Amino acid sequence: MSDIVVDRISKRYRIPRLREPFWALRGVSFEVGRGEALGVVGANGSGKTTLIRLLCGITTPTEGEVRLDGRLSGLVDVGAGFHPDLTGRENIFLNGAILGMSYREIERKIGSIVEFSGIGPFLHLPVKKYSSGMYVRLGFAISVHLDTDILLLDEVLAVGDIEFQARCFDRIGQLRDSGKTIVLVSHDLAAIERLCDRALLLAHGEVTRNGDPRAIIEAYQEESYRALPDPGRGSTAQRPIVAARLTFEGHDGGPARTGDPLTCRLAYEASRALGDVVFTVSFNWPSGYLCTEISSGAGANLEAGPGEVEFTIPLLVMQRGFYSVDVAISRGGGERLDWRPRCSLLRVDPGRIIAGDFYQDHRCQIRPHPTGAGAKVQHSDSSVTRCN
């Protein structure tokens, strides 16, 4: 049974001074089953906002139709309906009504809403005096109290402090577990992976992928990397040494896998003999932050001509996904000889099943009679277990 059926919808916008109409969505179809959590990812301009607006009924499709079974609440820009001159309490009633709650329903839930938002002492202050964080928290608190069947979340998790975000995650998890259907549109890929059962990838107004969130996120990351502009590296003619080729080789020549060994080979071309040379390969998260780095360590003395640096990683701890790779060849003192940002993409395949950001190599033993303490342990098996 599907709560949301999106049936070949297209949306055309007329843009002034542009003769061609612009299709924000074209022939998009998908379904979301009852109790399912669907993530939608895509670059800016891929049609996510239009899709949300169509699902909410804010705008109608040019072609096709959306069928909803159940009450849908969109949680798009929480607090959009606040009136600055009204107090927090009055705004709860106004915003609740805008979101489709009845007066009685709000009266019944106001205590819980206030508690969730944590704005208690400021409830009787006009919201124009609130900080932006308080604004958002109050808005979110109202939204999650909707008796809704289908919940639409758009980038809401990007707001609030850490503690509030954690609370939102818990609440969304609760809603999901209680059988609500959820659509989450976000650039927060970790949230998509954590909360969704399935994901869609939108590109240029079309659904290009539909499936397992992890696979969709990887496809999206790869697409994003490919779309990145080449940082440009200028002429290599004057450089005394250039990085020529970077290759990765997993276990037995296979792909890179979490928990497996990985060999990384960097071929270089030195035009003259050089002393104190350091080779560094950096791996970056999709966010652009440095994930980890491998280095040749102490400066090496090289002769003129081609050569190769081989890095051996006995056990790859990086989580599955895509990492952009930078290569730097420098002097021990820090002088850069060659610098190749984002010159390659490392795809790490799922190896050991892990949750979190990286694989923690470990061993585990369960002993039936621990020394010292008299704790009773039910296990009779005394063998040493290696946890996977």
Added chain:
Amino acid sequence: MTLPLTAPRPRTVIRPLRSPLDVLVEGARALLRYRSLVRAMTLTRLKVRYRQSLLGWLWAVLQPLALVVLYGAIFSHLATSRPTPYALFVFAGVVPWAFCATSISTATSGMLAHQHLIKQVYFPREIIPLSFVAASLFDLLFAMGVLLAAASYAGSTPSWALLGTLPILAILVLLVAAICLLISALQIGIRDISVALPLVLQVLMFTAPVVYPATIVPAWLQEFYWLNPLALLIEAFRSAVLDAATPRVGDLVYCAGLALVALTVSYLLFKRTETAFVDEA
């Protein structure tokens, strides 16, 4: 979440253009479902309007009174052939007129002020202009209380004819709602409307006997003059309040019919442009 399992799950279909009948039926149903919002938005208007002003609710009376003083000074030489003083005569016309003018101007600007919200959440958009009409209606009732007090002070005794103002006001509300929806819908495509509106309202005021007696309208114009439902309603309102005259049924039926047709047409037009508020605004 304490949703009982038996709660009916509404089915919604979002698709392009529907037939006018569907629009009306669905619209009425949605409005019923969102009645809490009508209430909340109307209360918001009232609270916000008077919250930060020193005189608060007195403004509901001060605004028409200012007009009374102004026009009283200008037109006091006009013979009204009435026993009541001219100021009271103007007051009785300005009270319903102020309702029209305030509704129309606040509803129109309110639509623009809520654009961000309109892009974020779905709710029946007509609630925005209608909440402004409802809020003005409160002002009207308040001002009417003062008007009745002034009338009895001036010597007219309250009579059953006052009940005649109920259908008059009901029809006036429908008519004003129709105008508000029409202008709200049109201003998406034509932004000049909001600029021209004060002028249009000024002109509109003089098409009805608000500040002058209808007797000064030239004879050749009289026939057309009374085609205007606003003129009929304001005149009937004044007669009911000051002269204890029951409104003519024929006039009421004419105005009510016109108001209903106007409301239907402008509602359909409004609903047609509803998505344009998001897509093009």
